[in-house]
Amino acid sequence: MVEAAASEAPKVVALVQEMEAPLSLAFNRARLMILPEGVTKATGLREALAVLRLSAHNTVGIGDAEDDRSLLHHCEVGLAVAWGSARLKSVADGVIEGSGPAAVAAHLLQLARQVRLSPNLTGRRRVLLGRRRDGQSVMFPVLGRNLLIAGRAGSGKSWVAGLFLEGLILQRYCVCIIDPEGDYRTLEALPGVLLLGGDGRPPRVGDVLNALRHPDASVILELAGVAHAEKIDYLKNLLPALAEVRRRTGLPHRIVLDEAHYFLGHPDVDTAIDLEMAGYVLVTYRASQLRPEVLAAMETVVFTRGSPAEIRAVSEGFGQPAEAEAWGAILGDLDLGDAAAVSRQAGRWGQMTQVRLAPRLTAHVCNRNKYFHVEMDEGRPFVFKGDEGRVIARSHSLRDLCFTLAWVNSGSVHGHLVRRDFSSWVREVFRDDVLTASIDEAEAKYLPGQAAAVINEIVRAINARYNERGAGVTETSNDGGMRPIPEPGRHDPNFEVGVALT
Numbered sequence: 001m002v003e004a005a006a007s008e009a010p011k012v013v014a015l016v017q018e019m020e021a022p023l024s025l026a027f028n029r030a031r032l033m034i035l036p037e038g039v040t041k042a043t044g045l046r047e048a049l050a051v052l053r054l055s056a057h058n059t060v061g062i063g064d065a066e067d068d069r070s071l072l073h074h075c076e077v078g079l080a081v082a083w084g085s086a087r088l089k090s091v092a093d094g095v096i097e098g099s100g101p102a103a104v105a106a107h108l109l110q111l112a113r114q115v116r117l118s119p120n121l122t123g124r125r126r127v128l129l130g131r132r133r134d135g136q137s138v139m140f141p142v143l144g145r146n147l148l149i150a151g152r153a154g155s156g157k158s159w160v161a162g163l164f165l166e167g168l169i170l171q172r173y174c175v176c177i178i179d180p181e182g183d184y185r186t187l188e189a190l191p192g193v194l195l196l197g198g199d200g201r202p203p204r205v206g207d208v209l210n211a212l213r214h215p216d217a218s219v220i221l222e223l224a225g226v227a228h229a230e231k232i233d234y235l236k237n238l239l240p241a242l243a244e245v246r247r248r249t250g251l252p253h254r255i256v257l258d259e260a261h262y263f264l265g266h267p268d269v270d271t272a273i274d275l276e277m278a279g280y281v282l283v284t285y286r287a288s289q290l291r292p293e294v295l296a297a298m299e300t301v302v303f304t305r306g307s308p309a310e311i312r313a314v315s316e317g318f319g320q321p322a323e324a325e326a327w328g329a330i331l332g333d334l335d336l337g338d339a340a341a342v343s344r345q346a347g348r349w350g351q352m353t354q355v356r357l358a359p360r361l362t363a364h365v366c367n368r369n370k371y372f373h374v375e376m377d378e379g380r381p382f383v384f385k386g387d388e389g390r391v392i393a394r395s396h397s398l399r400d401l402c403f404t405l406a407w408v409n410s411g412s413v414h415g416h417l418v419r420r421d422f423s424s425w426v427r428e429v430f431r432d433d434v435l436t437a438s439i440d441e442a443e444a445k446y447l448p449g450q451a452a453a454v455i456n457e458i459v460r461a462i463n464a465r466y467n468e469r470g471a472g473v474t475e476t477s478n479d480g481g482m483r484p485i486p487e488p489g490r491h492d493p494n495f496e497v498g499v500a501l502t
Helices: 006-019 041-052 066-074 086-091 101-113 157-170 185-189 205-211 228-249 292-297 308-317 321-332 369-373 398-407 410-419 421-430 433-444 451-466
Strands: 002-005 023-028 031-036 060-063 077-081 094-096 126-131 137-141 147-150 175-179 193-197 218-222 254-258 280-284 300-303 338-345 353-357 364-367 382-385 391-395 473-476 482-484
Touching (some): 060 066, 060 101, 066 077, 066 086, 094 101, 126 338, 147 157, 147 308, 157 185, 157 254, 157 280, 157 353, 185 218, 193 205, 205 218, 205 228, 292 308, 300 308, 321 338, 382 398, 382 410, 382 421, 391 398, 398 451, 410 451
Parallel strands (some): 077 094, 147 280, 147 300, 175 218, 175 254, 193 218
Antiparallel strands (some): 023 031, 300 338, 338 353, 364 473, 382 391, 473 482
C-alpha cells in the first residue's frame, strides 16, 4: 500500500496510467491509498475469518471513514460511529453515538451481554418471498425471527420452505435442514450443501456437528427411510446438541424442522430447542399440536391453504383469537402458488399480506408415500353418502379411502361414480394430475351393476401411486401439479435439477 495526500490524486492517476499498473485508489478522509487491484478491508477480513473458521454472518464491523464501507457491507451488521463520515453513516445498519474509543468499547460490551441482536439490526439481508397483488416485493429478514410455515397437507409448505432456504444458501448462510420425508434433497444442487442420511439410517450426531463447523456450508439430514419412532428418538438427541453448539459458536444460522408437530408436541420441548436464540424454521400441517410455548415464540408465520380449525388454533396460540375470522377470509382466497404472511414486532402483530410466491431455482421434491397416510383437514375428507344424502362414512386420507371402498356396498358408491367424485376429490385435495387421470379413466368405464370392478381399479391406482411398495418421489412444478421423477439412468428431458446463475 502506498499512501499520499488526497490532493495528490490527479498526479497519482496520471502515474498509474503511465505505468499501466493494476492498481486501485481509495480515499480515506484527507488521505489517499494506492492498493493492489481488488484489495479492500473486506478482502482482509474474509481471509482472517477463513483462518479462524468464523462466518461473516456472525461478525459486526465498525468503521468511521469511507474506506470502511466494504468492511461494513461484508459483515452481517455494519456500524458507523457518530463522529465519522456522514456518507458511511447513511449506509450503515446503525450508528454508535458518543465520541471516541470509550463509546465503541461500551457498545461492544453491550453486544456481548445480548443473547440476540436487536431486530432493528437484522433487516439488511433479506430473501424474496414473492410479490403482492400490487406488484410490490415481499422480503423476509434472514436473521432473528422464528418462522412458522403452516398449512394443510399438500398445500405448498415445503415449497415455501425451499424457496426461503435457497435464498439463505446462496447468501452463504449455514443452515441445518432436518428432512423427515425427503422433500429437500434437490437443494444439494446448490453450492456448499451436504446431504447426510438417505440410506435408512440417521447420520451420527457427531458427524452432523462436525459438518456444521464450516461456516459457509449447509447440511440436509434426510430421514425418509427411518422408522417414525426412531426419528423421534434421534431428534431428542440431535435438537439439544444443535441448540448447544449454536449458542456456543453461532452456527448453524438457521435450524429447519419439517413435520415439526411430531417432534415439538411434548411437554419438555424447552430442552429440545433454544427459542430464545431464535433462528428456527418450523414446517407443519398440524400447528395446533405444537406446544403453546413454541407457538408463542414464533415471530413470523407464512400460511398456505389451511383448515379453519388450524387457523383458529394458531391465532389463539398467538394471543390473537379475534384475528381468526379475518385471517381465515384471506387464506380462503388463496390461489395455487399463493401464500399469506404476517409478522410480529414489539409484541404486536401486523397486517396479513397475501403473496404470489416467487419461482424456485431447484425442483421441489415431494415424497408421495406420506400422502397415503396423512389425514386431511376437517373440511377436506371424502364423504360417502347413501340414500337421501345420508352420510355413511368419511375418509380423511387415501389409506382411509381404500379401506372404506373395501366394505361399502355398490349402491353407496353409484352416485359418486356417476359424478366422478373420486377423481374430483383427488384433484382438489392432492392436486395430483397423474392419479386424477387414472381414477377418472376408471370412473369413465362405470356401468350400473359393475361398481366392484371400477372400485378395484381405483384402489389399485392409489396403491400403485402412493403406497409403500409403489410410491416414489415426485417433482412439483410452479403450477403445483405432480409427476414422477425418473428413475436413475432414465433421462427425462422435462426434468433437470440445477441452478440458474447469470
